[in-house]
Amino acid sequence: MVAEQKIEKIKQSGGEFNPWTGEPYSEQYYQILEKRMLLPVFLQKADVVNTVKDNPITVLVGETGSGKTTQIPQFLTEAGIFREGLVVGCTQPRQLAATSVASRVADEMDVVLGEQVGYTVRFDDKSSPGTSLKYMTDGMLLREAMSDPLLERYGCIVIDEAHERTLSTDVLFGLLKEIVRQRPEMRLLVMSATLDSGKFQSFFDDAPLLHVPGRAHPVEILYTEAPERDYLEAAIRTVVQIHNGPEDGDILLFLTGEEEIEDACSKLRSGTSNCAAELLCLPCYSSLPPAQQRKIFEDPPGPKVFGGPMGRKCIVATTIAETSLTIDGVVFVVDPGFAKQKVYNPRIRVESLLVSPISKASAKQRAGRAGRTRPGKCYRLYTVKAHDTELQEQTYPEILRSNLAGEVLKLKKLGIDDLVHFDFMDPPAPETLMRALELLNYLGALDDNGNLTKLGMLMSELPLDPQLSKCVVESPKYKCSHEMMTIASMLSVQQCFMRPKENLKEADECRARFAHDDGDHLTLLNAYHAYKTFNEANNQWCYDNYINVRAMKGADNVREQLTRIMMRHNLSLIQGNFNDANYYVNIRKALTSGYFMQVAHLERTGHYLTVKDSQSVDLHPSTALEHKPKWAIFNEFVMTAKSYIRTVTDIKGEWLVEMAPQYYELSNFPECEARQALGRLYQRALENSS
Numbered sequence: 001m002v003a004e005q006k007i008e009k010i011k012q013s014g015g016e017f018n019p020w021t022g023e024p025y026s027e028q029y030y031q032i033l034e035k036r037m038l039l040p041v042f043l044q045k046a047d048v049v050n051t052v053k054d055n056p057i058t059v060l061v062g063e064t065g066s067g068k069t070t071q072i073p074q075f076l077t078e079a080g081i082f083r084e085g086l087v088v089g090c091t092q093p094r095q096l097a098a099t100s101v102a103s104r105v106a107d108e109m110d111v112v113l114g115e116q117v118g119y120t121v122r123f124d125d126k127s128s129p130g131t132s133l134k135y136m137t138d139g140m141l142l143r144e145a146m147s148d149p150l151l152e153r154y155g156c157i158v159i160d161e162a163h164e165r166t167l168s169t170d171v172l173f174g175l176l177k178e179i180v181r182q183r184p185e186m187r188l189l190v191m192s193a194t195l196d197s198g199k200f201q202s203f204f205d206d207a208p209l210l211h212v213p214g215r216a217h218p219v220e221i222l223y224t225e226a227p228e229r230d231y232l233e234a235a236i237r238t239v240v241q242i243h244n245g246p247e248d249g250d251i252l253l254f255l256t257g258e259e260e261i262e263d264a265c266s267k268l269r270s271g272t273s274n275c276a277a278e279l280l281c282l283p284c285y286s287s288l289p290p291a292q293q294r295k296i297f298e299d300p301p302g303p304k305v306f307g308g309p310m311g312r313k314c315i316v317a318t319t320i321a322e323t324s325l326t327i328d329g330v331v332f333v334v335d336p337g338f339a340k341q342k343v344y345n346p347r348i349r350v351e352s353l354l355v356s357p358i359s360k361a362s363a364k365q366r367a368g369r370a371g372r373t374r375p376g377k378c379y380r381l382y383t384v385k386a387h388d389t390e391l392q393e394q395t396y397p398e399i400l401r402s403n404l405a406g407e408v409l410k411l412k413k414l415g416i417d418d419l420v421h422f423d424f425m426d427p428p429a430p431e432t433l434m435r436a437l438e439l440l441n442y443l444g445a446l447d448d449n450g451n452l453t454k455l456g457m458l459m460s461e462l463p464l465d466p467q468l469s470k471c472v473v474e475s476p477k478y479k480c481s482h483e484m485m486t487i488a489s490m491l492s493v494q495q496c497f498m499r500p501k502e503n504l505k506e507a508d509e510c511r512a513r514f515a516h517d518d519g520d521h522l523t524l525l526n527a528y529h530a531y532k533t534f535n536e537a538n539n540q541w542c543y544d545n546y547i548n549v550r551a552m553k554g555a556d557n558v559r560e561q562l563t564r565i566m567m568r569h570n571l572s573l574i575q576g577n578f579n580d581a582n583y584y585v586n587i588r589k590a591l592t593s594g595y596f597m598q599v600a601h602l603e604r605t606g607h608y609l610t611v612k613d614s615q616s617v618d619l620h621p622s623t624a625l626e627h628k629p630k631w632a633i634f635n636e637f638v639m640t641a642k643s644y645i646r647t648v649t650d651i652k653g654e655w656l657v658e659m660a661p662q663y664y665e666l667s668n669f670p671e672c673e674a675r676q677a678l679g680r681l682y683q684r685a686l687e688n689s690s
Contacts, residue, residue, distance in 0.1 A: 020109060020116045020132075029110040036108060039067030041212050048072055048210060049079045052156065052187050056180045057207040059200050060191035063214030064368030068191055069097075070105050073158050076189075077133045082155025083185070087131060089151075090158040091138040093166045094286065094320050095121040096293050102126070102135040109133075122463055123492070123558050124290075138168040142175070146413045146460065150179055156187040161323045163195040163361055165397035165426075171407050174423040175414065177204060193323070193368065194361040196394060203425050217371035219333075223384045231336035232260060234381045236267050238334050239314055242379075243272055243279050249331025249376070250300055250313040252321060252369050256340045256355050258285045258494075261316045266501065268314060278304050278311030285318045287494035291550065293320075296327055322365045326372050333370040333378040335363065337386070341396070344403045346435040350615070351403045352639045359395045363387065397426050404428060404436040405466045409445055412452045413460040442597060442663045443470050461565055464488055471594035472562065476572035478590040480583075483525055483576050485566070487591070489558040490524040491635065491647070496551040497527070507546040515624035518584055519632070519649030521591055523624040528555060589659075592651050595633040596660040600645055601653075602630050603673050608645065610637075611656075620646035630677075631656070657681045 018025050036042060041062060052058050062068030073090040082088070092098040102119035111117055118127030120136040127134050138159070145151055157176060162169060173190075180186050190200060190207075193214075201207050228234040232255070239251055255261050265281040272279040278301045284293055301311030315327060319339050339358050344351045358366075363380065370376025380387065399407075408419060416422055419433055440446045443466055445456030452460075459469035468488050475484035490496065499507045514530060516522035531552045535541040542549040566573055576583050600608040600617055606628075608617045619625060620638060625648060635647035656664050657678065664678055 018110050020111050025110050028107065032108050036067070036071065039071060040065075040214065041067040041071045044210075044212055045071075045075050048212075049075050049081065051208055051210055052076060052189055053079070053081045055208050056184065056186065057177070057188045057190070057204045058210060059195075059197060059204060059207050060189060060210040060212065061195065061197055062191055062193060062212040064193045064365065065214040065217065065372050066193075066212045068193075068212060069101055069160055070108065072189070072191070073133055073135075074105060074109065076156050076158070076187075082187070086155030087153050088133050088156045088158065089141060089154050090133070090135050090160055091141050091169070091172070092135060093138060093161050093164045093169065093323070095124075095137055096284075096286075096290070096320055097161075097323065098135045098137050099124075099126075099290060100294070100297070105133065105135070123554070123561055138166055138172055142168045142172055142410055143463065145175060146410060149414055150183055151176075151186075152183075154186070156189065158189045158191065161192050162190045162200065163192040163394065164323065165395060165399070167398045167402050167404075167407055170397060170399040170425060171411065173203065173425050175416075177423060194364055194394075199425070214368070214371075217373070218375050219367050219371040220375075220377045221367060221380060222377060223380050223387070224382060227383060227386065228336075228381050231338060231381055232264060235334050235336050236264055236271065238379050238381065239268060239279075240271050242332050242334075243275060243277070243312065243314070247331070248310065248312065249374075250315070250327070250329040251332045251334065252327065252330045253314060253316045253334040254321070254336065254339075254366055255316055255318065256338050257318060257353070258283075258287060261285055261318070264316050268316075276304070277309040280311060280313045282313060282315050283317075284315055284321055286320055296321075300329060319362070321369065322362060327369070328373055330369055330372065331374060331376045333366055333376065335366045335378060335380050337363070337380060337382045337391075341401065342398065343401050344432065346403075346429065346432045350613075350637045350639075352637065354639070357391055359393060360387070360391045361394050363391065399424065399428050400426060402432075403439075404432055405439045408433070408436040409440055409456065409460050409466055412440075412446065412456065417450065439597065440466060442660065443467065443594070445470070458569055458571070461569060462562065464492065467594040467598070469594070471590050472566075473571065474593045475590045476574050478586040478593075479574045480576040480587045480590055481566065481572060481574045483587050484590050485559050485562045486528050486555075487521050487525055487587070488562060489555040490528055491521075492558045493551045493554040494548065496524070496548050496555070498546045498548050500546075503546070510544075510546045511624075513545070515626075516584070517626070517650075518588060519629075520622075520624050520647045521635075521649045522584060522587065524647075525587070528552070588649055588651055589655055591649055592633055592655045593659055595635070596656055596663060598634050598637075598645075599651070599656065600632050600634060600648075601673060601677065602628050602632075608632070609673075610645075615643060617643045617645045619648055620644040622646065623648050625650065653677055653681050654684070 016025050073088055077088045098119050098121050102117055103113055106113040106117040109117055114126040115128055115130055117133045118131040120127055120134060120140045176188050180188050197209050201209055235253055239253055242251055255264055261283045265283050268279060268281045280301045282296050284296050296315045300313045303310055337358055338355050340353045341356045342351060343354050367378035370378050411419060437450060444453060445459050445466060447453050455473060458473045459466055462469040462472055468491060472484050472488050475481045497511045514523050514526040516526055539549045576586060599611040601611055603609055610617060629650035631651050631653045632648045633651050634645035638644045638646050
């Protein structure tokens, strides 16, 4: 009632014109404003604005449901405390959060998304020169800093969900801390729901701390009495029990990855098909196309029959739904206590995704999803003892468990040469930094003194990992720019080949039509060429051939952006001649120019050893290769019950000697069959040259 009175007062005082558009506010604006005024953060608007205005850096702990993500960037934009023309930027750790929050804030400000309020994520930019408030992923802000080292377009940067400590966020911490020193008028606000406030304040030179309470909707936490043997089975059973129970409300189930989520959705659909009320299962993971991700915000289904019970949604998600997303209607959260984490072993240069227990901070965030709009329940599928004694307090920072080659290349482009003394909140292990520098040196991105080369400058411009960037930049030399950009685009989106469980045989037969004798990279190229040839008019061809149409459209979008970057930097765009006998050889050579460090050699045992690190691996079952090549480059190292190399292409051993003589110097290798084979190749190369 108080909110309604305030809104009426606004209307009567002549404040009904939107300052951003000059038009009268819509009725929807007032409906949303009524809800906004009930958020806890709204009561602290003046305090937040004044603290940010008076301090270069501010740390804010805003509990789940307080409204910090949507409201605080608006407060700062509307306060007018920055020079005219400067932008308020708000970073999010994930694309879905950046795009969905920007859309919500545009509605709240009664403006068109992409104009006054916009977003920028990888391969998707919905902003304009007139944008005053921009949401973006932390990686995109870091990329902007490469062309604008002092971020002079921005009056204020808000780092949201800082507790997640992504790789890009940790680099931004050190970078922004230095930018604020060089630009006294710049303001930095670091905020989250569960961060270690003391550690953050100390790192940011004893910055003031603001605390915003959460929305007062209680969440009942329920634990299991004994450990579950199979968390996936227990999760499905719990969801079915909730659905068959008397309480209404939607369900949010956290699982670890795409395969697990799709499997759970399939089992839930079949397990609830005979229920009186419909259960709509919606998957949500990062490789899912944005249009499908946004389905989680749609209304739940109505009754199956007239007068019957209302249906409900069950969103089955990875950690993508853990923060910054308010899914109206979620009342029940099912938390098995696991997530996939990236783990990097610098000794063997292998980066893997492993299923690991979550932290207490993540458990708190997950539970908070249930109390956003009304009282809720969180079913934790682990014991109280496991929560109290086995879960660590905070998620282990990504910078301590990742390959840093991409971030080191960005820092070098930013002009930061002294990486050892760069101001990291948690400095990475020296060996990890050395491996990153070594990789970039072998790729030719850094010279022997650690300085950025001309090739490195070009590689840093592409939003790809360094090895793939090298392939694209070097492709004109091998007369296959268009083909290499296509392969890079296909590797940048989700898997394009679909394998529905009910049609596995038919799907595999369709995939075999695109298979290339020389491997998976060329199979992806064939699939893209077929898509462009047969699918311009409609999508039926994709459905008939078990091709993910959204992945192909995403690859198209990525390819267009790579083309623009290549043209901007005057790199030749050469189309390979399909009738040339060396057409596929040239593409494989271009791939080898970037992936020469990811090579496996077939031993007499019939198994592969990764060259230099001697890890025993097998070809992944999904490979298009029907033979076992003597030498193979691979895109991924996958650790499950066995170690596999995935996305594999047949190459010639002599190409390694030709392209990377520095890396393939024999003294660097353990004694093995690969070393003996390389020795013979070197000898042959010497004889030919003489």
